[in-house]
Amino acid sequence: MSPKTLYDKIWDAHVAHEAEDGTCLLYIDRHLVHEVTSPQAFEGLRMTNRQVRAPDKTIAVPDHNVPTTAGRDDPKNMTEDSAIQVAALDQNAKDFGIHYYPVSDVRQGIVHIVGPEQGWTLPGMTVVCGDSHTATHGAFGALAHGIGTSEVEHVLATQTLIQKKSKNMKVEITGKLAPGVTAKDITMSVIGQTGTAGGTGYVIEYCGEAIRDLSMEGRMTVCNMAIEGGARAGLIAPDEKTFAYCMGRPHAPKGAQWEAALAWWKTLYSDDDAHWDEVITIKGEDIAPVVTWGTSPEDVLPITANVPAASDFDGGKVGAAQRSLDYMGLAPGTPLTDIEIDTVFIGSCTNGRIEDLRAAAEILKGKKIKVKRAMVVPGSGLVRAQAEEEGLADVFKEAGFEWRLAGCSMCLAMNPDQLAEGERCASTSNRNFEGRQGYKGRTHLVSPGMAAAAALTGKLTDVREMM
Amino acid sequence: MEKFNTMTGIAAPMPLVNIDTDMIIPKQFLKTIKRSGLGVNLFDEMRYDRQGNEIPDFVLNQDAYRQAEIIVAGENFGCGSSREHAPWAIKDFGIRCVIAPSFADIFYNNCFKNGILPIALPPETVDVLMKDAENGANARLTVDLEAQTVTTSDGEVFSFEVDPFKKHCLMEGLDDIGLTMAKADSIDSFEAIASQARPWV
Numbered sequence: 001m002s003p004k005t006l007y008d009k010i011w012d013a014h015v016a017h018e019a020e021d022g023t024c025l026l027y028i029d030r031h032l033v034h035e036v037t038s039p040q041a042f043e044g045l046r047m048t049n050r051q052v053r054a055p056d057k058t059i060a061v062p063d064h065n066v067p068t069t070a071g072r073d074d075p076k077n078m079t080e081d082s083a084i085q086v087a088a089l090d091q092n093a094k095d096f097g098i099h100y101y102p103v104s105d106v107r108q109g110i111v112h113i114v115g116p117e118q119g120w121t122l123p124g125m126t127v128v129c130g131d132s133h134t135a136t137h138g139a140f141g142a143l144a145h146g147i148g149t150s151e152v153e154h155v156l157a158t159q160t161l162i163q164k165k166s167k168n169m170k171v172e173i174t175g176k177l178a179p180g181v182t183a184k185d186i187t188m189s190v191i192g193q194t195g196t197a198g199g200t201g202y203v204i205e206y207c208g209e210a211i212r213d214l215s216m217e218g219r220m221t222v223c224n225m226a227i228e229g230g231a232r233a234g235l236i237a238p239d240e241k242t243f244a245y246c247m248g249r250p251h252a253p254k255g256a257q258w259e260a261a262l263a264w265w266k267t268l269y270s271d272d273d274a275h276w277d278e279v280i281t282i283k284g285e286d287i288a289p290v291v292t293w294g295t296s297p298e299d300v301l302p303i304t305a306n307v308p309a310a311s312d313f314d315g316g317k318v319g320a321a322q323r324s325l326d327y328m329g330l331a332p333g334t335p336l337t338d339i340e341i342d343t344v345f346i347g348s349c350t351n352g353r354i355e356d357l358r359a360a361a362e363i364l365k366g367k368k369i370k371v372k373r374a375m376v377v378p379g380s381g382l383v384r385a386q387a388e389e390e391g392l393a394d395v396f397k398e399a400g401f402e403w404r405l406a407g408c409s410m411c412l413a414m415n416p417d418q419l420a421e422g423e424r425c426a427s428t429s430n431r432n433f434e435g436r437q438g439y440k441g442r443t444h445l446v447s448p449g450m451a452a453a454a455a456l457t458g459k460l461t462d463v464r465e466m467m
Numbered sequence: 468m469e470k471f472n473t474m475t476g477i478a479a480p481m482p483l484v485n486i487d488t489d490m491i492i493p494k495q496f497l498k499t500i501k502r503s504g505l506g507v508n509l510f511d512e513m514r515y516d517r518q519g520n521e522i523p524d525f526v527l528n529q530d531a532y533r534q535a536e537i538i539v540a541g542e543n544f545g546c547g548s549s550r551e552h553a554p555w556a557i558k559d560f561g562i563r564c565v566i567a568p569s570f571a572d573i574f575y576n577n578c579f580k581n582g583i584l585p586i587a588l589p590p591e592t593v594d595v596l597m598k599d600a601e602n603g604a605n606a607r608l609t610v611d612l613e614a615q616t617v618t619t620s621d622g623e624v625f626s627f628e629v630d631p632f633k634k635h636c637l638m639e640g641l642d643d644i645g646l647t648m649a650k651a652d653s654i655d656s657f658e659a660i661a662s663q664a665r666p667w668v
Contacts, residue, residue, distance in 0.1 A: 013665075016657035017650050023632045025647060027657055029668045037550065039500035050644070053654075057668075065498065081498035088500055125668065132549040132573060146573050148551035149502075150580035150643070158647045160654055164630065196485055197543040197569055230546065232572050253667035261667045296485050315590075316484035316541045323483070412548075414494045421517075433489040433547060435512045 003271035037130030041153035068404035109380025119249025123238035139219035141238035183218030184447035192300030199231030210284035217355035294324030351428035352379025363452035370458035426454035470640035476536030478600035484541035506559030531603035545574025
């Protein structure tokens with residue numbers, strides 16, 4: 001048998017039909033659904049009198065719109081249009097008989113945090129969701145990617161997706177990370193190198209010692225931003241850490257089925273002589289804590305650098321860089337550590353897991369914030385409960401952070417958590433696009449430790465100086 | 468879905484790289500439960516000031532481009548979120564074709580589900596089309612999907628690539644779900660085999 005990549009193996013195990021031109025029907029094992037990209041899909045089913053083909057493989061949770069303040073299970077405490085979308089999801093979950101975690105359920109949270117937490121996401125699966133950050137689930141060695149609403153409807157009706165195979169890219173991070181350098185710095189550094197379109201047409205497999213050394217939480221952070229590099233999906237081969245994370249989760253297999261699953265999962269790795277269409281290697285020790293200066297996730301620099309000038313770039317990027325500098329209100333040559341911050345946001349499907357909160361709390365312990373506003377939005381109700389049990393919530397509150405309920409929150413600011421015009425935020429989220437966190441808001445993407453450090457000094461800060 | 472065959476229309480030049488889905492349709496317009504009516508908010512934060520007044524510099528606010536049916540843009544158009552509201556807004560405005568050196572994957576797929584043709588061409592070709600588009604309403608591009616060509620107002624012809632299956636669906640206005648449901652037997656037999664091999668799924 002010819003050698004295969006991990007992507008090849010998962011793909012081959014899920015082709016339900018292949019046409020002569022290579023167009024395939026890929027079978028979908030898990031379909032995650034949220035309130036913003038699904039109403040039109042369910043409406044489409046109703047209009048055509050179609051059913052959900054596999055309701056037991058379909059899991060819904062409201063996350064994008066929900067307020068993160070107390071009393072939110074009363075729709076009166078949501079804006080009218082948000083309440084309509086959440087109510088539509090409530091109704092669709094009931095009408096079509098799919099698994100559902102309503103706002104009032106402690107298990108509610110960001111869909112990409114809930115899936116792994118509940119054991120819905122397992123190695124070797126195909127996972128889709130009407131959300132680009134579905135790439136997160138690739139951390140388990142699951143082929144996971146975002147889809148549009150028409151495709152959501154297609155998966156609901158047929159449990160398949162029409163796909164052509166992508167190319168294989170290997171991103172190897174060798175050696176060890178230096179202290180203060182995290183999974184977020186890895187994934188942002190990769191995008192800084194490849195650009196936001198560098199991964200277009202590829203599925204990326206992240207590998208190497210620095211990736212193996214990461215926890216499951218860290219691996220989810222790495223895969224989460226594969227989409228920011230343009231890739232269809234990011235993958236990490238499952239190993240003992242993956243299996244340990246999955247074991248005992250509510251929807252993970254038990255007993256003999258667990259053993260059977262484990263036997264298959266252990267075959268899920270790229271063969272030594274598998275073909276790669278592209279290989280990128282980065283030395284772990286060369287990665288520094290990084291921050292974005294502009295309005296594209298590729299605008300990445302080490303925290304020790306200065307704001308670049310538009311003339312440092314080529315081609316279409318010259319104009320884009322100038323536009324970014326104007327939007328961000330930054331002068332070329334300014335040390336990044338001189339940039340003053342108004343707001344700090346810790347949360348999102350990129351960095352809203354327990355390990356992220358621990359990393360931030362470690363920096364904050366016993367200190368007070370100097371920014372106008374700082375908030376922690378745990379990724380799920382269970383992350384929140386665990387953080388309270390570990391005393392992290394007290395650390396955040398004593399430092400001056402707001403301690404919120406779970407949701408997407410200020411990552412995309414669809415709920416009331418938004419930046420004011422001109423406000424500048426150090427954020428652990430994934431996108432620094434214009435207006436992303438609020439009209440004319442300015443976003444600097446960072447790791448949780450870097451966000452905490454910025455909260456304490458009121459400026460972008462090298463976390464290594466606070467350790 | 469509306470069929471796409473040939474079209475001749477005004478092309479709006481947007482020579483910016485990485486035009487993301489948050490620019491195309493900001494999040495405050497994602498709270499709809501409908502697919503229609505988003506055209507008025509296409510590029511909202513670039514197109515209007517905070518009071519809702521048009522920003523005169525923005526291309527679609529210029530008289531020559533108000534009736535644009537094509538956008539010519541920089542590389543990596545449509546990067547970011549999976550929101551299909553982006554192609555819904557583009558279509559609702561009246562744009563039926565976007566030409567750029569490259570597109571983000573999810574956006575590219577979403578276009579085909581909505582009767583929009585995204586055309587990827589080499590940067591130097593896009594430069595030629597961009598210059599043509601900058602001539603305003605007098606310069607109209609012609610797109611022929613069957614022949615896979617774009618023709619400038621000067622008669623210069625460029626060929627483009629498109630996946631044969633996607634082309635077929637767009638030309639015929641086919642409903643993907645109906646096509647897939649016709650293959651239900653394949654899905655049934657896959658499910659039967661997979662549930663034996665991986666019963667935990």
